[in-house]
Amino acid sequence: MTTRNLDALFHPGAIALVGASSRPGTIGAVTARNLFEAGFDGPILSVNPKERAIRSALNYHSVGDLPIQVDLAVLTGPPETLPQTIADLGAKGCRAAVLLASSPGSADAALRQRMLDAARPNLMRLLGPSCLGFISTGPRINASYAHLMPRKGDVAFLSQSAALATAVLDWAEGRGVGFSHVASLGDKADIDFGDLLDHLAMDSATRAIVLYVESITDARKFMSAGRIAARAKPVIVIKAGRSAAGAQAAVSHTGRLAGADAVYDAAFRRAGMLRVYDLRELFEAVTTLASGIRLNGERLAILTNSGGAGVLATDALEQTPGRLAELAPETFAKLDRVLPNGWSRTNPVALAADAPPKRYADGVTALLEDPGSDAVLVLNCPTALTDSAEAADAVVEALAQRPRAPVLTCWLGNQAAANARRHLAARRLPTYDTPDEAVRAFGHLVSYQRNQTMLMETPPARSFDEPDRDKAKQVVDAVIGAGRSVLTEVEAKAVLAAYDIPVVETRTAASPAEAADLAAAFGGPVALKILSDDIIHKSEAGGVRLDLRTPAQVEEAAELMLAAVRERMPQARLEGFTVQRMVRRQRAVELIAGIANDETFGPVVLFGEGGTAVEVIADRAVALPPLNGRLAREMMERTRIYRRLVGYRDRPAADLDAVATTLVKISELMGDLPQIGELDINPLLVDENGVIALDARIVVHPSASRGTERFAIKPFPTILSRHIVLSDGQEVLLRPIRPEDEPALGDMVRRSDPRDVRMRFLGSLKDFPHLMAARLSQIDYDREMALVTVAETGEILGVVRIIADPDNEAAEYAIMVRSDMKGRGLGYRLMNEILDYAQERGLARIFGDVLRENLPMLHLAQDLGFKVRPGGDDPTVVRVDLNLADRIHTVTSAGDAS
Known part of the structure; x- marks a missing residue:
């Protein structure tokens, strides 16, 4: 279960508080105060068998006495009462409950299962138990025992810890940080991070999502939901338990090196999230990313009225993934015209201590136009010669016509800088107290940009044949x-x-x-x-x-x-x-590559420096499969040994493509052979002539799982690949789409008639941009499926896809056949193939939006059993809908539509 009935949590029509109390200091009393005083504009009904009224409102003695249906219930009673209360609420139509009561604990798993069993018949969703509660500032819901109602904002905060949630609320209040929603997940009996990420990805009130994670339960759901959410808005995560020991019982080097925290780190990176390591850094990152600033690179220019502050910033930059920008000659020329003689003529650009406001404006303008700079950090130290607030206003004015310009600010000091910081914050310019904080924020932007790029980057085409x-x-x-x-x-x-x-x-x-x-x-x-x-x-x-x-x-x-x-x-x-x-390669480097198994995320790939001292050196990177060439290269770049692999002095670069290909093959191997628990190739020798494995160790065990069930990210489903014959006798390859198909997909669109393109995309499409093509080719096979037909030349002739909802009940379809391939039965065949797949997957319904004028597609849909319904607000569009239980599969060829 995922987003089903979560609307009852976020947008209830009526709320019941079961276990409300008038006794001061109890959870029931504090929660009642919070609910009634938050300002919720719907009915709030209290339930307590011994009270006549709660906070001057009529109290009901039992759930059965409630006069109206409630969407959301808040439960504060003892654990043993929860199953019956949940069942009674479900029978009354309640669809979600927040369980503030203490957890039944690991010693009473049966009680927890009874809670879930009581909720299941009515599809009731449970948040908790042992949670702080739920807060939503838009509808003014405070279903928690928190000590304050946070101010309204656009950041959603999801915390596994109740105590830490209250600490963050207190910390944020003192700094003026607001929230759209705050959810404490507690023991995650039902609702987990994946569920809430799925919902918040589409929540218009939320611009950024913050997670405090102690553990993940359903890794595949978390990765699918996390990648969807991170594509839509910044997702920032802080993970507790960084010091958790790795797999001590592992037989191989790989198993011992792939510690639990390294795997979590790899998962967050793969999902496109930004990981931070303490609470201060967490909210710095929220402030920075929520500003809307996005980078195109990792080079920083610094403008300062203090040489010392510039040096501190430069030193701090060494600890981030960013680097100092090398300014172009034309930038120096611009600065020469606006700065006095004797300025530093280097980056950081040091202004004099008496620099007037206009000098700041001219300097930041010149640096923003520099082709070798991706962002600008403006530093100001207070002096008696100039006004700090006026300098800040000059920067704000210079950026008035540059919304979301990549500019970070740092006005040092306290009293003298306070007004300047307020002016900068009012214009949504990120501002920080110290140079190291500002530079760390730049590092957050760089890391986030890297993760987002990795999420959407087109990998190189496969350069190797299928294995035996x-x-x-x-x-x-x-x-x-x-x-x-x-x-x-x-x-x-x-x-x-x-x-x-x-x-x-x-x-x-x-x-x-x-x-x-x-x-x-x-x-x-x-x-x-x-x-x-x-x-x-x-x-x-x-x-x-x-x-x-x-x-x-x-x-x-x-x-x-x-x-x-x-x-x-x-x-x-x-x-x-x-x-x-004996293999003699004088300039070869010893590497280790292998497979380990993580309890939460399943198989992982490890790469690093090899040899007999591999565990002492501990130079390794971990990644979640499946890998492609680009992901493998990124993994290699995160190790120290990579600096040697790219070549230095008289040493030529190693064959990096051969190493990356080996990692991709290892990734495929673990998907094909679920019996493999651990694998070591150590050493894997590499030089400019390629790679060779000198030693290998594989640990296996009988496996009941099928192939890639244990993967946190569902890999390419090889089983769906096969050759088919079209009605004209042409044989083509039918297979799921791959990320590296992006160029061929774009070629198919460009080679199609503009009218056919308009029918597919429900509007004109002058270009087929990378981000759109990447989104259509880099799919989550757990949520989506796209089948392509490929000619011997590698050209894509047609594609059909479905995108399922998080509950895996219904899916939307889309299809396109290259214009010159129409009339050969391809469209009809593709539709039947995707419907077969949908039925095997267990989907109940397939639907699609079709332009009214697209008569061939409407006729094809009706031939396949789809019902045609009105399309909503747009009169030019109709919806076609198929209940898969009523489908009668036919194999007779028919005319194509796209």
Whole structure:
């Protein structure tokens, strides 16, 4: 369940308070005061079996006595009374309840389930239990026991902690920060972050969303809702429990390195959210992002009347993802004309302490026009020579014709700067108390811009063929069938090779003599390693010898290795040795790449610096699958080792595309083989000539899940890809759309008749901009589906899509066939394919809006069983609607429409 009946929480017609009280100091009394005094313009009815009146309003002794239907109920009673109260309210038509009572706790899971069971027959939504309550400033609802009613604003605050919610309300009141809604989620028995993000994404009263997160319950719902919300407005999150230990029981390096907080960080980044780390920073970020400023880059120009303040800002910039702008010669020329001789002639641009207001205006104007600058920070230190407020007014006036110009301000001081800050804030110019706060705000803008770009950036086209999935599955199934959980090195490399990940040839030997024979067959220096399921890190056990040049050396080394390993690990079962050719790459870098499993978000991909000291170095980045080439590169860029990979001095750059491709293949591998719990490639050697895996370890277990069910983000559904034949005999590939299809999608639109384009988009479309194309090609497969037909040339011939509501009940469809492909049965086939998919997914209804003049589409819809209904306010549009339970599937070809 997601947004269903949440309107009863945000916009109730009537509210009931069950457990209201007149006894001072009780939750029932405080909540009654808040509800009655907030100003809600609908009925508020109190329920208490022992009271005659609450706050001079008639009280009712039971839910059954309520004279009218209430949409929202607030419950303050003891936990054991909740299930029956919820059932009684549901029977009276109540659709949402806020549970302020204490949680039944983990010791009484049955009681919690009884609450959910009581709510289910009437689809009643529950917020809590153990929550502070719910506040909505627009309709003046204060269904909480908070100590104050926040002022009205446009920021929604969702908190898992009741105590922290009250602290934030108090903090915000003292700083004049207002809220649109405040929701305390408590134990999240029903309503969770995903539900509220889905609702708030479409809420016109909310310009930014703030989350205080302790844990996520449904990762896939959170990621789907979070990505939708973050596309619409800034979402800022603070996560508690950053020090949580990683998977201590993990067998692999990857599992130990992928700590829980790193995975949460990766999830927030992937969803397009901005993560902050303390409450002060949280509201700085809200102020900054809610201002509407958006950046095109990460370069900052600084204008200041104090050289010292400029140095502080420059130092602070080193700790952010931003960098100092290099000013263009034409900018220096402009500044020479408006600044006195002897100005700093560098960035930061230092004005004299006696700089008049006009100098600020001229300086900020010149810096905003600089082609190498993406934002300007204006700093002012109070002096007895000029008026700080007049300097602020000059900046405001200079920006009067530049709404949402990328300008941040910092007026230092207290009494002297107070008026200036008020003037700046009144014009919605972000202003900060200190240079480091201002620079940190710039860093927030840069990070947010990066995350948003990553959310919408078109990845490069796939440059590799489909893997041999059957071969990899056979290896894994054989290991599980033998009762083992760890693949041998040879088996692990066979799985990698099936996905075309380069591996060094490796063979197994049962004895030292056999190892010597293999070395002779290789005919050159070899590496010798112990073979044992019980030994995780072979080098620590004395189980690795390198650069052995003769068979005799190999045999001797094997004998010594057996003795050393038996002494250090006497309980280990030894199966023999692996022998592999020594790989000599003088300038190669050792990397680690692999798979770990997170309890909340499922499988994750890890990348970083490899080698024997991998856990000591701990240079790694974590990302949620599925990956594409762009996401893989971004992941690599977040590590320290990346600086070496791009080349330096006489070292050429490594083959970064080969590394990124390997990460993408690993991402696909874990989707195809849910039995894989952990995977290490360490070391993965890379230089300018490509990559090669020297060692690999894979941990498997029997899996009841199907493929990608455990993924937090549903990946490309390969199972839906197949070839189909059109009515004219042409064979085309039918598959789900990929993010990298954006160019081909744009080409299809450009090659279509303008009238057909207008029919598809319900209006003229002169251009097909990147953001629109990205939104149509980068879909959430958990909420949407778009099927494309692709010719052998790679051209997209037609596309059909559905977008489901968060409750997965109804979906809107759209279809377009390239103009020159009409009349070949393609449109009819696409509609049947998407309707088949919708039925298999469990959707109940499909609908679409069609222009009245689009008669071919209307005829096609009617042939497929759609009913035609009025389209609402627009007389040129009608709505077609199909109840999938009534659908009769037909395979006869018909004329196409788009």
